[in-house]
Amino acid sequence: MNKQSRFPYKLYLVLSEADCKGRHFLKVAEESIIGGVDLIQLREKNDDLETFIRKALQLKEITDNYEIPLIINDNLEIAKKVNATGIHVGTHDIPPVAIRELWCNAAYVGYSIEHLEQLDTEETAVSDYLGISPVFKTPTKTDTITEWGLDGIRTIRKLTDKPLVAIGNLDVHNIKSVIDAGADCIAVVSAICGAPNPQKAAYQLKNELLK
Template sequence: MFNRRLYLVISEESCKGRDLVTVAKAAVKGGVDLIQLREKQLDNPAFLERALRLKEALVASRVPLIINDNLWVAQQCCAAGIHVGNSDIPPLSIRVQWPSCGILGYSIEYEKQIYTAEARASDYLALSPIFATPTKTDTVTEWKLEGISKIRALTDKPLVAIGAIHEGNAADVIKAGADCLAIVSAICGAADPEKAAAAIRLQIEKAL
């Protein structure tokens, strides 16, 4: 069962020169309860090394580590799960190749995708992006609050919202129907990641 509320999507680039593990641990102290490591530019050995280092740092807090779009790394580091999008390995294939996958997330970019076998094979659906963001240059649908509410009425799957979400709009996104907020720059790029995470977590709790 997917019951997470504040989901950090982290990469070395998003941390703006700071140590990725240090930022992640601070964010966890602030209330992050799930972390996805996203490293599109790294080769497998470098990605795995970073994943293992991050996973080890999260042991004490018991915050699960999800790997973005790299099944080999996810399996090798015994991650809690994997997150994929439309151009990545399909969820049904992941279920076959990694039967013990704990959390399988799938990004949807248009409404009809919620009716597909790939969506049904996933543990949660990510709506991406909620608001246009410079970190996503291939946007198909900018969901906005109305889009969250529409998809919420069409599926019982947990919904993760991502894309330009921050302390100022977090409560509105939850009220619109999202179960969990996935954050990149509002935490990774913050001067104080712990404080930033805590502020967003507070808004989530207020909106529930």
């Protein structure tokens, strides 16, 4: 099985209510799916458990309706409770090995790496895809260590056959170069959530990726 059949997605939306600039996050989500988003991750770092669950259940109704995978960021309890497709975690979150032990039904476990040394760990080995974050520095995520750049993606591509999901200040003008460098999928926040027309923004991004 090649990496694309394991993770056959091109455009990945990382969504939070705050990033939607006053518009309803569910409306942004649905418009983005219609425009071409292949899967959505719900990332609500500041919500209490009840609020996060409520949002996840509401979003899952939409993603299920369009047969789009829903990924939950860094909360195994919620991911399991809403029967999400998977979970995405970082270096300082619950480790992928523990997730596999506690949630054997997870279709996708994503893992963001900060150092090349992480490519040789058991956490990476049991993950379904790797988050390469950020490719370019971005104001939406300030707690990262490495700005990978295109050269970083090229290096990682040589060292692993895991599907690579690139994120970090990506837009319609630079995503093709990121794919050409070795990424399999592009993840965005502001390029869709902050756009005047999320559906059109998603369509333009997807169209660029399919060229």
